[in-house]
Amino acid sequence: MGTTMSPVPGPTPNAALTFTAEQQLDDGVLERRFVLDGVRGVLWTPATATPSRPAPLILLGQPGGLGLDRMYPRLAGRARHAARDGIASATLETPGSGERSPLPGADRARADLRGALASGRPVPDDVVDRLVLPLVDRSVPEWRSALDALLALPDVGGPVGFSGGVIAVGVRLAVVEPRVVAAGLFAGSYVPRSTFEEARRVTVPVHVLLQWDDEGNDRQAALALFDAFGSSEKTLQANLGGHTGVPAFAGQDAARFFARHLRRPSPGAAPTGG
Amino acid sequence: MGTTMSPVPGPTPNAALTFTAEQQLDDGVLERRFVLDGVRGVLWTPATATPSRPAPLILLGQPGGLGLDRMYPRLAGRARHAARDGIASATLETPGSGERSPLPGADRARADLRGALASGRPVPDDVVDRLVLPLVDRSVPEWRSALDALLALPDVGGPVGFSGGVIAVGVRLAVVEPRVVAAGLFAGSYVPRSTFEEARRVTVPVHVLLQWDDEGNDRQAALALFDAFGSSEKTLQANLGGHTGVPAFAGQDAARFFARHLRRPSPGAAPTGG
Numbered sequence: 001m002g003t004t005m006s007p008v009p010g011p012t013p014n015a016a017l018t019f020t021a022e023q024q025l026d027d028g029v030l031e032r033r034f035v036l037d038g039v040r041g042v043l044w045t046p047a048t049a050t051p052s053r054p055a056p057l058i059l060l061g062q063p064g065g066l067g068l069d070r071m072y073p074r075l076a077g078r079a080r081h082a083a084r085d086g087i088a089s090a091t092l093e094t095p096g097s098g099e100r101s102p103l104p105g106a107d108r109a110r111a112d113l114r115g116a117l118a119s120g121r122p123v124p125d126d127v128v129d130r131l132v133l134p135l136v137d138r139s140v141p142e143w144r145s146a147l148d149a150l151l152a153l154p155d156v157g158g159p160v161g162f163s164g165g166v167i168a169v170g171v172r173l174a175v176v177e178p179r180v181v182a183a184g185l186f187a188g189s190y191v192p193r194s195t196f197e198e199a200r201r202v203t204v205p206v207h208v209l210l211q212w213d214d215e216g217n218d219r220q221a222a223l224a225l226f227d228a229f230g231s232s233e234k235t236l237q238a239n240l241g242g243h244t245g246v247p248a249f250a251g252q253d254a255a256r257f258f259a260r261h262l263r264r265p266s267p268g269a270a271p272t273g274g
Numbered sequence: 275m276g277t278t279m280s281p282v283p284g285p286t287p288n289a290a291l292t293f294t295a296e297q298q299l300d301d302g303v304l305e306r307r308f309v310l311d312g313v314r315g316v317l318w319t320p321a322t323a324t325p326s327r328p329a330p331l332i333l334l335g336q337p338g339g340l341g342l343d344r345m346y347p348r349l350a351g352r353a354r355h356a357a358r359d360g361i362a363s364a365t366l367e368t369p370g371s372g373e374r375s376p377l378p379g380a381d382r383a384r385a386d387l388r389g390a391l392a393s394g395r396p397v398p399d400d401v402v403d404r405l406v407l408p409l410v411d412r413s414v415p416e417w418r419s420a421l422d423a424l425l426a427l428p429d430v431g432g433p434v435g436f437s438g439g440v441i442a443v444g445v446r447l448a449v450v451e452p453r454v455v456a457a458g459l460f461a462g463s464y465v466p467r468s469t470f471e472e473a474r475r476v477t478v479p480v481h482v483l484l485q486w487d488d489e490g491n492d493r494q495a496a497l498a499l500f501d502a503f504g505s506s507e508k509t510l511q512a513n514l515g516g517h518t519g520v521p522a523f524a525g526q527d528a529a530r531f532f533a534r535h536l537r538r539p540s541p542g543a544a545p546t547g548g
Binding site: 212223226227231232233234235236237238239240247249250253256257260 | 486497500501505506507508509510511512513514521523524527530531534
């Protein structure tokens with residue numbers, strides 16, 4: 001896949017963002033590892049991105065728990081797909097995951113979740129809140145700082161989309177961050193009560209993926225959340241299968257959603273793909 | 275759009291199918307009007323369809339009530355889109371619609387439906403049955419006869435998909451007709467109880483479009499029907515909007531569903547589109 005991996009010395013565009021390594025992938029995508037305020041991340045930019053034509057950007061959310069290294073292959077695959085549409089992608093390691101320190105109260109919340117699941121009772125609202133809201137509260141400001149830093153790069157511009165990860169994070173970010181103009185969400189994690197209220201305030205186009213038989217997900221909650229979005233364009237795509245069984249064509253449909261909303265017409269060139 | 279419209283004399287491939295007019299559209303699509311056992315229909319074949327390379331076929335269902343002439347512009351648009359993927363399309367006027375004689379009991383069933391809707395009560399099951407099942411019972415054998423006739427043409431082959439129209443017709447046809455290998459259904463009409471049972475016996479890939487705010491459709495029934503399909507590949511795509519507000523991108527996604535399942539790889543050529 002990649003050809004070279006070398007440390008990148010020299011200045012970075014602002015104090016908080018430090019590039020630590022870069023490699024040119026065989027499809028022309030430039031992959032740069034970075035650290036932003038102590039958080040590890042990756043930026044992928046298409047060969048078409050230049051200072052005179054900066055690329056739109058997709059923020060690739062990550063689920064809680066797995067960490068950047070385990071998520072890397074899937075994220076890189078999605079980033080390279082987006083690059084074919086001329087779109088850059090970036091990800092940040094999720095708070096409390098991978099190499100990051102645990103979130104306060106997370107162990108207790110997970111133990112309470114296991115207890116509720118073992119008992120066969122519905123998961124109590126306060127357990128969901130304690131499990132998800134600290135992650136939302138920590139993640140959203142990090143994504144906003146990342147946007148400040150990434151959009152200051154010469155080859156990255158807007159518009160910006162948010163894709164995947166923890167759905168409550170995507171909802172909050174879509175509400176508070178005006179630079180996010182499209183949200184592709186995965187209904188595969190617990191939804192705090194407050195997220196339903198926040199969803200009513202989302203106005204950007206939304207594309208929600210739902211795995212119909214997701215063993216760890218509440219289908220009715222996902223349908224209710226979709227119903228709550230205030231957006232004038234919203235699409236729910238439900239596919240047969242469990243949490244990790246998203247079919248390839250669903251990933252392609254999500255990529256087309258972002259291409260439709262983020263890609264700017266090329267001056268004097270026919271649009272590619274889709 | 276079209277250039278010429280002329281009667282077509284001469285023999286037709288079997289006794290039941292008579293071509294009545296044909297025109298070459300400006301994108302190379304050949305549009306042929308026909309009558310099959312007294313029922314009017316239209317066949318659209320792409321320029322790429324030849325006897326050595328017959329085109330796959332999509333059967334374009336029609337809703338009840340409107341008739342071929344009112345449906346023509348939408349159907350022709352979808353047929354021309356499919357032709358870009360090398361796929362032929364054909365439609366038949368729905369029993370009881372347009373120029374066709376009313377189905378027995380239809381006036382009474384529609385009056386009962388209006389009464390139920392006016393009263394604000396749920397529509398009784400027997401009203402749905404009397405409204406929809408006669409249409410299913412009449413339509414499905416007609417589609418099967420049409421397949422016999424159309425697949426006998428030199429430039430039309432399989433595989434075959436069914437698209438749109440009355441969802442109970444599509445479900446029945448997918449169960450009983452082995453030549454139908456993919457069904458793109460529109461959840462926009464009443465669903466008889468027996469259709470839920472039939473859906474469990476559907477095994478071909480299914481792509482269901484649902485308009486989330488369809489004023490004349492029961493969202494919960496649509497979700498339950500999707501849940502019932504026995505297919506190992508099934509996708510529900512729900513979009514914001516009313517019955518007639520299917521967004522253009524949803525039509526494109528449905529077209530890609532058919533291209534994925536019907537299009538055969540071109541010998542020595544890269545696949546087009548998608």
